Amino acid sequence: MTVDLVAEFEAERGRLTAVAHRMLGSRSEAEDAVQETWLRYAGALADPQRRAEIRHLGGWLTTTCARICLDVLRSARVRRETYPGQWLPEPVVTPWDGGVPAPDGFAPDPADRAVRRDQLGTALLVVLERLSPEQRVAFVLHDVFAVPFARIAEVLASTPEAARQHASRARRAATATDVPRHTADPAEQRRVLAAFAAATESGDLDALVRVLAPDVVLIGDGGGHFPTARRPIVGVDPVARFLLGLFTRASRYGQHLRAAPVLVDGVLGLHLETVAPDGRLLRMVTGFAVHDGRISGLFHQLNPDKLHLLPDLAPDATWPPRW
Structure with missing residues (x-):
């Protein structure tokens, strides 16, 4: 049972880390969020009532991880206001062998990625810093990882319409004329x-x-x-x-x-x-x-x-x- 539980979670780890990193802009904070997601997953499976709520594992884990990230974003605002100088995200740096880059910095399976070419790189993470925590979560989940608004509403404790509005405002900020664009192959x-x-x-x-x-x-x-x-x-x-x-x-x-x-x-x-x-x-x-x-x-x-x-x-x- 334990082996199966770990294997199921590890199969989702790459996607969860990609989601958390897009939201938080920090690899270490993203890994902490994924670890907290694992603890909540293990706790849910130990409780028959909570376990019954997990109908689709990937969706449940993504929602849980996003809620954790939302809490981190809300507390991080104060820390970043006192940051010395300009703030950039912690980069995910991987070797380049001269071939075609992976679809994101660390997620291993291209078939599972919904990230478009113009939504890769540091430029996107810098733009996301302009957004409110709610806008950032809605934009990342919907526009980058194709999570439906009904599930995003659960994360934000709002309605699907409100979640859609958060994503729309974020999208306008992400496509503003002063935002550096990245479209190169x-x-x-x-x-x-x-x-x-x-x-x-x-x-x-x-x-x-x-x-x-x-x-x-x-x-x-x-x-x-x-x-x-x-x-x-x-x-x-x-x-x-x-x-x-x-x-x-x-x-x-x-x-x-x-x-x-x-x-x-x-x-x-x-x-x-x-x-x-x-x-x-x-x-x-x-x-x-x-x-x-x-x-x-x-x-x-x-x-x-x-x-x-x-x-x-x-x-x-x-x-x-x-x-």
Whole structure:
């Protein structure tokens, strides 16, 4: 019985982790939510009355996990209001072998995923931070994972109509004109990021401008550990000059830069390492949004508290990276 119970839950773990990560923007918090879901599942099966309520396991687990995430989101608002500088989600970084990325950063079975290509990557998670907890839950469950509004209403303790309204408002926010879009397929991601790396390595401002969208946005999260821009940098010229300044300073101080392509939340990105001017190791994960052949968003995660699961770069990693 115990073995079957564990096997049933493990078959759903990938989907639950994907749901929780989209909602919370933190891999560690997502894993905690999934673990709490497991405890509630085990407790329900020990109670015959509660066990009878589980008619469809996947739906029950998703609803339970979403309720847990909703509680976490409501309490997280206060914590993030006092966050030093800009906030970015904890990235899910997985190796890239040159092939086609998985449909999300860690969910193993493409057949079970309802995530569309333009709803992948760090860009989506950044947009979700604009939403209320109720809007975020409704949007993620319905638009990303195709959960019906009747079940979403159970999570929100509301009506299906109210759940639909939450999702609609979230959808408008997610498609606003100032939101970085990501629609590139893997081949286009690879081509654009290779051009980006070549331009920054050569210091060619014109080449870099050509690979950035006119309204490109750059966000950096140092978590108070490393200096970053206090506000998003918006526009092709400011972003291009900021990026070239970073690489010029690294070269001036003799800092050795190493990098490798990785998948960041399921989208091709970069893992970089160098030495900060004060001698500390600086590790950075950069997620990208690519649309119409240009980079529409760059998301620099430098906060070591959010990179504790980041694997070491291979000894032969170089800059520019090998594609």
